[in-house]
Amino acid sequence: MTDILAQAYDPEHFRWQGHQLVDHLADYLAGMYSGSDSLEKVLHYASPEELYQRWKDDLAQAPNPDLPAYFEAILHDTIHMHHPKYMGHQTSNVAPTAALAGLAGELLDPGMGVYEQGTAGVVFERLITEALGREMGWGEATEGFLTSGGTLGNLTAMLCARQVMIERDVWENGFEGRQCAFLASSEAHYSIGRAAKVMGMGSRGVVPVPVNERFQMDISRLEECYQRAENQGVKIIGVVASSCATATGSYDPLDEIAGFCEAKKLWLHVDGAHGACVIFSKKLKYLLKGIERADSVILDFHKMLMVPKLVTAVAFRRPGHSYQTFAQKASYLWDKDEGHEWYNLAKRTFELTKSFMSVRVYALWRTYGTQLFAENVETLYDLARTFARLIASSGDFEMPVAVPESNIVCFRFFQIGWSEKKTERVNAEIREKLVMDGEYFIVQTRVQGKLYLRTTLMNPFTTERELAGLLEKIRNVIGYSELGMGNE
Ligand SMILES: Cc1ncc(COP(=O)(O)O)c(C=O)c1O
Known part of the structure; x- marks a missing residue:
């Protein structure tokens, strides 16, 4: 067997790398849950071209045995689904036990x-x-x-x-x-x-x-x-x-x-x-x-x-x-x-x-047991109702569905007197600015042809604080008070 093959399959090397990685990911998770103020961004947005170039340069250096540096870099360049301010696309907030089982499954494969x-x-x-x-x-x-x-x-x-x-x-x-x-x-x-x-x-x-x-x-x-x-x-x-x-x-x-x-x-x-x-x-x-x-x-x-x-x-x-x-x-x-x-x-x-x-x-x-599934879903559905209540009492946001049936809440920033065109333009701008900014991650959708901001509350660590914070963040990113003057 060649050296490179022997190393790629070496159990001791795997043990060492695996321990390092699990420690690193556990610290990462602890950081995500430690309270939203001190947290880093949900997403470090980079344009597709910028990210392409960065990783192209990285691959040009292969072989590069520094696996920890690789893991660190992908943590930076990947959206943080476990972040309490992640409220975007509706994919899993993965439970570590399932990820560990996945690791076993992928090695056995x-x-x-x-x-x-x-x-x-x-x-x-x-x-x-x-x-x-x-x-x-x-x-x-x-x-x-x-x-x-x-x-x-x-x-x-x-x-x-x-x-x-x-x-x-x-x-x-x-x-x-x-x-x-x-x-x-x-x-x-x-x-x-x-x-x-x-x-x-x-x-x-x-x-x-x-x-x-x-x-x-x-x-x-x-x-x-x-x-x-x-x-x-x-x-x-x-x-x-x-x-x-x-x-x-x-x-x-x-x-x-x-x-x-x-x-x-x-x-x-x-x-x-x-x-x-x-x-x-x-x-x-x-x-x-x-x-x-x-x-x-x-x-x-x-x-x-x-x-x-x-x-x-x-x-x-x-x-x-x-x-x-x-x-x-x-x-x-x-x-x-x-x-x-x-x-x-x-x-x-x-x-x-x-x-x-x-x-x-x-x-x-x-x-x-299935109690875990039940509690996660109930927590997320409760969060959506809490968010809807905050939106309803805000005075400057509106929703197509007043009482959400699930963990999905659509809403948009709105001022009396705004045309549909202006409302759409401002909300599209909000979504773009939020993604670039990276503190929160939400998505957008069309409901009956009209553009709305859309949150899917996937993270049981999200609290009312982050939800209220999102509304405030939106007002800030568009300079709410100036927009109120309605200069179209
Ligand atoms: C109602 C519904 N059906 C089907 C799909 C597609 O599922 P997948 O993304 O697993 O292919 C989605 C995805 O969001 C969905 O919301």
Whole structure:
């Protein structure tokens, strides 16, 4: 063996580097939690070109054995998700136990396609999705697996729905004939429309259902949307409900949608990527009332469930459905092409080789129980309500949704007499200035065409202090008192 190979695999070297890294990360975390005033920025913003050049210069020096310096530099150049002033995109505030399990999983890195390779990891996937099924009221029959993200999870479930709902065997014979479509709220995540397009159904593959004033699917419009599509020759095969919608955090009323699906014999898929995590909370579970009647559900563990990206559960209520999506022949992987071998996961997942993602979920579940998930979600949802109260009493901010249903709060700075154009310009400027400044990190979105600032409260260490601080920071970055003069 060459020296370089021997060193790359040297256990003692690994031990030494690993201890150093864990110490460093533990200090980093302690710094994040030590009180927001003394903290450094959430993001050290650098332009894409600047960062590209910096790392290009770094790579030009390879080989460079100084691993601690590398870790230090990536801490600097990576957004700090554990910072209490991080309130941006809705991805995990990773719990250290899940990260440690991830480290073990990445070193072992078995691959999950078939049982003989995946072994315990394959079993974990079954246990996790079965337990989810029980929480959803599906009993013991639930079938499911984990996949790489909500986008792929939605595609997998929608492919299955089409295979089950139309007479033609699309998997075998391709998709042609009458246009078919799913109904979904106009606020559904873009991955729903994308999935329909990937499935060859084009932009007519999703029929948008208008939302009510709380941005939930307007049930009173479902029949009308269904009939209009049918009159235009489009066969509706299912409804995709959002639990919850990405922009506003609103939950579609599942019970009513399920009733509609049952009456029309449609597939009900619940995109619970963000908000189906409330299934673990006795207090918040009511938001999913009716989920027990869904045919398929997805849930991201890498959002509010504190697990590193990507881990999405895809669960099916009825036995056999999870096997309908793909039916690949692969004699080098399994002997019997037919047959429901739950333990050969690649029969049911888009991926063949897949990361050992279940090890991260299982570690948290096993160590803390589902109480941990419940408490995180409840804390984050409470924070959102606190923030909404602060905004409502501020006098200079407005919200499209007065009482948030989840941990997502949209709002914008507003002064009486401002035109929509001015309001948009000022809020776009606010968001840009905040990102460049780096003390806080929030995002923006459009709600019914209007631009809003958007926070997703992902960090249980965020407090009312940081939330009030954000409003004050916004006033400061735009020189609130001058803007009040309204010079357009
Ligand atoms: C409701 C909803 N569905 C699907 C997705 C896509 O999930 P992922 O980012 O894991 O692909 C998201 C992501 O934010 C989402 O909010």
